[in-house]
Amino acid sequence: MARASQLLLLRVLVVLGLALGSVVLAAAPAAIAAPGPGSPLPSADPFYSYSGPLENIAPGTVLRSRPMTFRTPTLDSPITGTQVLYRTTDQAGDGAVTVATVLRPLTPGPTRLVSYHMAYDALGSKCDPSYTLSGGYANSLNTAEQGVIAGYLAAGYTVVAPDYEGEDLEWTIGRQSGYAALDGVRAAQSFLRVPDSTPVGLVGYSGGSVPTQWGAEVAPRYAPELNIVGTAAGGLPVDLAHNLPYIDGSDEWAGVIPALVVAYQRTYDLDVDSFLSTRGKQTAQQVSDECITEFAGNYPGLTSADMVKPPYSGLLDVPEVVRAVNDNIMGTAGTPRSPLFLAVGHSDAIGDTIMVTGDVVGLANEYCTRGVDVTYAQYDGRTHGQAFPVFEAQALPYLTERFNGVPTRSNCATIPRGNSLAPMAVP
Template sequence: MTDPTTLDDFYRSPTLDFNPHPGEILRRRAVATPRLRGANCAWQLVYATRTGRRAPIPASGIVITPENAELAGPSPILLYCPIFHGLGGRCAPSQLLAGEGTDPEAGFIAIALERGWTVAAPDGLGLGMTGLGPHHFLAGSAAAHAVLDLARAVRALPELDAAQAPCVAWGYADGGRAAIWAAEQQPQYAPELDLRGVAAGAVVADPGALIGEIDGGAWAGLALAGLIGLGRAYPHLPMRHLLTDEGHETIERAQELDAAELLVTYRNTPLARWCERDDPWDDPMWRYALANETSGRHAPQVPVHLYHGTEDTLVPVAMGRHLFAEYRTLGVDLSWLEYTTSHSGAAADGAAEAVARLANYLLRRPAATGPTSPSPQTT
């Protein structure tokens, strides 16, 4: 089993009895990223943020400056929202990108660095920090707060001239979900940020629908991770009241695993195996939580680029099309591209266009509402 601690005092949770401001830097240190193309200086940060219930909590992340900044003035900030890395263990992006480690999304981050952008990647609530897990997987507000408060921390980082820097957000799958939620919540939660736009692929816009699709199949480990992550994010509700004794033991083991271990260990295993009813998601508590986690209920005030693979067997393309339609109804300045490829294929094929869209967004301040969106395109 993966050790849930980092054995690194830097990541030990500080006490927040002084109620720090969201985005306040609690701890920072310079780190090397020798295997990350285009990187210059980098820092691991521990910063103050808020849970979905607005309780103060520390979170970790990494900030990486570009080797060649080509633009005059402060370097734009890319808030890079990582895919799901796991519920625990040494799998946080800020740990994997530092030293001799690697991260599965290092290539995407390198594209942004080569543009001359500073990249800030949050680990997400409960991941990276010792003793605060498991990761709040699929909790939209928690993810948004981690993203937006990291942007605040970057603006305050004394080594950077970033107090007035514009920012954009980019993510795929669960990372796309975090980017979208950050855009939806930014006007109320962090209005001082100069957010210019968002690119998000294969967005997990409706966790309830997704969990129903993958439960008991090849991706069943992610369904279990969703139960654990949302249960952690809603501590005021009895989210685990449906579990059997075996179910409680399973969760204790699973909440320390990374994504790969979850997928291998719980492949083709339905959640009903550990619950007292065959359809645990039909419980009133879970219906409430899942309904509260749908995207598209608030209009981002910045341009949004969505993309998806038509052959995606993890996050169905219909979910992305539905989010596109919801945003179009809300008058969001919107674009959409479909790629005739798989989940991982669309992540790779859509990256260049996503970065190009973000570069264009950085050149203009968005209006409060955008024009009518075009029809979906396929490539």
């Protein structure tokens, strides 16, 4: 599918989703003092900051809230919601805070909560879902996902969309993203005054698959009280040690390489001066406050070798980088209790142009061996972008069946072994 056709399809999703949401929620009251176009960035907005102690505050506790309106910078909507600042946990296990957007339909009936994880893939706070969902900033990706969220609202679901990368925009960091997603659910349940037994679905594509899959993995230990009935994750970056060589020198995705360096430096305090080349430092600085739609394709042909200086020949020659990557291999934090829908495109011999198909197959197979109920879907001939609308079209009915108690159609018996997800040897 040509890029123009992809964008047209995404615009159709947006229009349909927002139209459906408006029909269902036309009676929603106007927001009071809601953030929106012209509001300060989250990094400059006092609402997002919390300076008090967190040690004795339970994860998921709501620290403050304010109303918002669900809109784009150019499109008003009658849908209103609430932003909640809540306590969560970072990758090191320490207390942290982040924000989630809670959107509830007016259709009567018991609460069914969907934690929708946007693929905001960000290094700058303008990309935060709480900011984009209130009309502060838009690009083609978040606008498309906003349409998908409107579709969930139109179907009668309550939606919580967390800023799961946290205050420092730590992109692709696994456990931390999962904790933020689960604590966003806890915060939403508390704010809405619904019980822990409220059924919950987790869903996300691409970058949004990170909090989805890790949330499902860590939930049995971190948030065992949550009633997660189903999880749908598509386009998963299972092991970045495999993704990095795949996109090396790519025209479409090479900008991801310096962006990952920035994210990992923020999380693991990497000594980047010890291994980055002059060009590596320059590109890392250039992407340090951008969204993926800005940086992914802006460095065609950039390689991992370009990013480093001697004696290194690539980022995976750097011991501290390898340790950080190994800390974020999916499937290593626990075993999900909820049924899983895992999906990925497959457009060439390796994957969907950025995600490695064999890795997703390997993850699905690994879960199956542990007794997890997995349904795997592979979209042959589709790139990463082309697989997005197909995944979303299957994720909603998959979760709807889980909420309704319909038996699953696991295909574990036919999922091949896939790639090994063993950690890379540290140089």
